[in-house]
Amino acid sequence: MSLDDKDKKIMLSEKEMPRQWYNINPDLPRPLDPPLHPQTGKPLTPDDLSILFPMELIMQEVSMDRFIDIPKELIDIYRMWRPTPLVRAERLEKFLDTPAKIYFKNESVSPAGSHKPNTAVAQAYYNKMEGTKNLATETGAGQWGSALAFACNIFGIGCTVYMVRVSYDQKPYRKLMMRLWGADVYASPSDRTDAGKNMLAEDPNSPGSLGLAISEAVEVAAKSGGTTKYSLGSVLNHVILHQSIVGLETKKQFEKIGEFPDILIGCVGGGSNFGGFTFPFISDKMKNKDMRIIAVEPIACPSLTKGPFAYDYGDTAKTGPIAKMYTLGHDFIPPGIHAGGLRYHGMSPQVSLLYNEKLIEAVAVHQKTIFDAGAIFTKTEGIIPAPETCHAIRVVIDEALECKKTGEKKVIAFNFSGHGHFDLSSYEAYMDGKLLNYEYPDEKIKESLKKLPKF
Ligand SMILES: Cc1ncc(COP(=O)(O)O)c(C=O)c1O
Numbered sequence: 001m002s003l004d005d006k007d008k009k010i011m012l013s014e015k016e017m018p019r020q021w022y023n024i025n026p027d028l029p030r031p032l033d034p035p036l037h038p039q040t041g042k043p044l045t046p047d048d049l050s051i052l053f054p055m056e057l058i059m060q061e062v063s064m065d066r067f068i069d070i071p072k073e074l075i076d077i078y079r080m081w082r083p084t085p086l087v088r089a090e091r092l093e094k095f096l097d098t099p100a101k102i103y104f105k106n107e108s109v110s111p112a113g114s115h116k117p118n119t120a121v122a123q124a125y126y127n128k129m130e131g132t133k134n135l136a137t138e139t140g141a142g143q144w145g146s147a148l149a150f151a152c153n154i155f156g157i158g159c160t161v162y163m164v165r166v167s168y169d170q171k172p173y174r175k176l177m178m179r180l181w182g183a184d185v186y187a188s189p190s191d192r193t194d195a196g197k198n199m200l201a202e203d204p205n206s207p208g209s210l211g212l213a214i215s216e217a218v219e220v221a222a223k224s225g226g227t228t229k230y231s232l233g234s235v236l237n238h239v240i241l242h243q244s245i246v247g248l249e250t251k252k253q254f255e256k257i258g259e260f261p262d263i264l265i266g267c268v269g270g271g272s273n274f275g276g277f278t279f280p281f282i283s284d285k286m287k288n289k290d291m292r293i294i295a296v297e298p299i300a301c302p303s304l305t306k307g308p309f310a311y312d313y314g315d316t317a318k319t320g321p322i323a324k325m326y327t328l329g330h331d332f333i334p335p336g337i338h339a340g341g342l343r344y345h346g347m348s349p350q351v352s353l354l355y356n357e358k359l360i361e362a363v364a365v366h367q368k369t370i371f372d373a374g375a376i377f378t379k380t381e382g383i384i385p386a387p388e389t390c391h392a393i394r395v396v397i398d399e400a401l402e403c404k405k406t407g408e409k410k411v412i413a414f415n416f417s418g419h420g421h422f423d424l425s426s427y428e429a430y431m432d433g434k435l436l437n438y439e440y441p442d443e444k445i446k447e448s449l450k451k452l453p454k455f
């Protein structure tokens with residue numbers, strides 16, 4: 001096997017790690033629609049948000065500065081796992097017999113096993129600086145909860161995690177990781193909040209949803225009298241800002257080998273790994289029309305491909321901000337698919353706007369086919385991908401096979417957002433033939449969309 005005399009892993013030294021994050025706000029083709037207050041429907045002010053977030057993160061959320069300095073303390077922490085390698089998947093290429101070159105940015109090398117710590121440590125840092133004693137959050141598959149538990153432990157602040165019931169039962173070892181880092185973990189819906197109790201009264205067997213777990217964590221923060229703040233692992237501008245380090249490194253790595261990607265691919269739940277990986281390339285895309293940027297979502301939770309671009313609540317109990325985004329409706333309870341991190345009803349407003357402007361594409365894929373892709377990747381490149389990441393790999397394989405048909409030597413790069421070491425029960429269901437392909441009925445989506453706020 002020849003690698004054209006190039007290394008399999010393109011590395012950056014710690015000195016080459018970016019010292020600033022990239023903020024796409026000033027480069028968006030039009031401004032974002034303002035987030036609205038859930039009760040008044042008026043544009044949110046920084047003061048409205050201060051009950052949930054520290055001021056520095058609120059300022060980042062609305063910043064129009066293209067680059068924002070990464071504090072030195074965070075650079076030191078990032079050095080625990082960053083820069084991450086950009087890896088040429090030549091074994092996968094060989095298996096597919098494709099002329100395409102496939103690269104993956106390996107974010108699974110972080111302590112928690114995904115891209116999520118890139119923002120978790122930043123959020124914990126700014127909270128610590130402003131005196132927060134405890135952070136409350138939600139988690140789907142457990143990757144975000146474990147990332148925040150890891151980050152809070154570093155800064156000596158408490159961490160309370162509401163974990164979506166179906167994942168809580170499917171992924172028991174993620175719970176233990178969080179507890180080992182010192183977090184308290186509760187299945188959502190729980191009987192600790194009004195939002196949870198209301199849901200349990202309606203459906204004692206509710207599998208939960210990210211929208212509901214967010215409501216529980218927001219309620220805990222809002223009622224804490226200021227000691228507990230809320231932390232979100234995706235969707236928001238400041239989260240994608242922190243994740244931009246992934247794409248900035250990737251750009252430098254491609255520069256090192258004198259190549260440039262023709263296709264960038266990432267899976268999307270709330271949009272943070274996709275946004276972080278691709279946004280630093282959006283201005284290139286604006287100049288170079290041939291480049292494709294593809295977001296991949298589950299057919300079971302198809303916000304970009306089936307939802308309208310509309311104002312909706314970010315959470316089920318309607319207590320968090322209202323945002324303009326592609327949405328399936330805030331009370332949408334997606335089926336218990338195995339990619340728990342892709343079960344959010346909405347989408348990052350920045351990703352939504354770029355999709356609406358046709359600067360990015362979206363594809364929805366079935367659960368079984370993503371595990372086929374994950375199994376191929378495991379057997380060729382050796383790393384077991386998280387089910388979320390398998391969505392990206394599915395489309396990478398499809399695009400590489402298309403290149404085989406056309407003979408094109410495209411450069412395809414994707415974000416390997418996390419490993420699946422704690423998702424093996426999902427792989428077991430796949431190997432035992434117990435996985436179902438679930439397509440959300442259009443009727444149910446329509447029903448949920450009737451409840452969009454009328455502002
Ligand atoms: C490994 C992995 N990839 C992707 C996602 C999707 O989230 P996002 O769209 O914010 O990257 C998650 C969410 O939990 C995840 O754990």
